Amino acid sequence: MDAARALPPGGQAPAVPTPAAVAAPAPLQRFLAAPGEHLKRGPIAVILVEDQTEVAATLTHHLKLGFRKILALSPEPLAPVAPLDDPKGRVLNLIHDTRARDALPRAVNAVIAAAPADSWLYYGYNAxxxxxxxxxxxxxxxxxxxxxxxxxxxxxxxxxxxxxxxxxxxxxxxxxxxxxxxxxxxxxxxxxxxxxxxxxxxxxxxxxxxxxxxxxxxxxxxxxxxxxxxxxxxxxxxxxxxxxxxxxxxxxxxxxxxxxxxxxxxxxxxxxxxxxxxxxxxxxxxxxxxxxxxxxxxxxxxxxxxxxxxxxx
Structure with a gap:
């Protein structure tokens, strides 16, 4: 087919849609101030990511166990994990200084305060x-x-x-x-x-x-x-x-x-x-x-x- 005939009226080629930008992870405290539906139903897992060791394996393992929401806390945004099978978006990356002193109890206690009473909560680290x-x-x-x-x-x-x-x-x-x-x-x-x-x-x-x-x-x-x-x-x-x-x-x-x-x-x-x-x-x-x-x-x-x-x- 002649390329000119393939153009729509006006002679302008249609714009190629670009992938939507991925929102930057929110700080933990900001998220917990207005968690919406994310914490409504448990069980919830809180995973503190201290380094890059087996992050994908850790998240995949806990997804398979059936946690309804997994809060992956990390000092910087996690790199995209290509093989992670999470079509329902159960893993939520949030920013938290996981290397600071008492980083774990501070994070978990903040989630306790924000989650509905009687929610089941699990906590652990990557790897x-x-x-x-x-x-x-x-x-x-x-x-x-x-x-x-x-x-x-x-x-x-x-x-x-x-x-x-x-x-x-x-x-x-x-x-x-x-x-x-x-x-x-x-x-x-x-x-x-x-x-x-x-x-x-x-x-x-x-x-x-x-x-x-x-x-x-x-x-x-x-x-x-x-x-x-x-x-x-x-x-x-x-x-x-x-x-x-x-x-x-x-x-x-x-x-x-x-x-x-x-x-x-x-x-x-x-x-x-x-x-x-x-x-x-x-x-x-x-x-x-x-x-x-x-x-x-x-x-x-x-x-x-x-x-x-x-x-x-």
Whole structure:
């Protein structure tokens, strides 16, 4: 066809539409001042992005679990993640100084204050992956629904340290394909109260890299227990040591039977030990006789006692 005849009346070629500009991420506090419908229904995940390590894998994992909204907090806008399957726009990038002191409790407490009461909230970091019993076939909503039926408003999670088996090949200590973790070496101590006794149904848990390399970690960073799943209350506060301001939230079970617990498979400590000048010169390898390959499945964690189904079968 003659090009001249292809032109519309007036002789002007139609303008080629340009892609709409992507809005810059809002600061967390500005978003929370007017969140609209974003926080109306949970469960909600808050992911603090401290670096670029496995950000896409972290977001994808939690999308698959079924979180209705994932707030990805980062100091700068996240680079576009091409393979991220999020057609409903459940991941929302917000700006927050995740490297500042107490960045985690400040962010989580701000979300608690903004979210409707009784919303289920999860928090974690990039390169951390939540697992709960039967998480491959049951959604996070199903699991938390059962937990709520047992009149529980919070869930104990154990942070299971992951690490690469070969630091020469993976100097940042991160390998999704060959991740290892400790199958033994975990223990619990009674949690002291202010009267010289112990708090009811509360324990301090230890193990993993935090135990084997404890000389490189301050005492307040050695515990592996974290109340990473809980229901919001307007006066509730997350404390810097991963406990909550309401003591019942910090219990591992109700008084009458065992409850569900979950696990967070995390490269965070391995990354820190491999990068910190005070520790990296003293660590040649993270593997030892009790290292096993992580299979990325909940059954393995249940078999080793690192999480429990309680009455959920």
């Amino acid at each position: 951390e992956f939540l697992f709960y019993p039967f998480s491959e076939t049951r959604s996070i909503g199903e699991m938390l629904g059962f937990h709520a039926e047992e009149r529980r408003r919070a869930m104990l999670t154990y942070v299971v340290d992951l690490y690469a088996p070969d630091l020469a090949r993976d100097p940042d200590a991160v390998s999704m394909e060959q991740a290892m973790f400790d199958r033994t070496g975990y223990y619990a101590l009674g949690r002291p109260d202010r009267q010289g006794g112990f708090r009811e149904r509360q324990l301090d848990f230890y193990g993993g890299l935090r135990w084997r390399f404890e000389e490189h970690l301050p005492p307040d960073r050695r515990r592996i227990d974290r109340i990473a799943l809980f229901r919001t209350e307007k006066t509730l506060q997350l404390l810097p040591d991963h406990r909550l301001s309401v003591e019942e939230y910090n219990t591992y079970a109700c008084p009458w039977h065992n409850n569900l617990t979950a696990a967070v498979a995390s490269f965070r400590v391995a990354k820190a030990l491999a990068r910190n000048p005070g520790s990296r010169e003293h660590i040649r390898d993270f593997t030892w006789r009790n290292s096993v390959r992580f299979r990325w499945e909940s059954q393995q964690l249940m078999e080793l006692g690192l999480m429990e189904p309680g009455q959920w079968f």
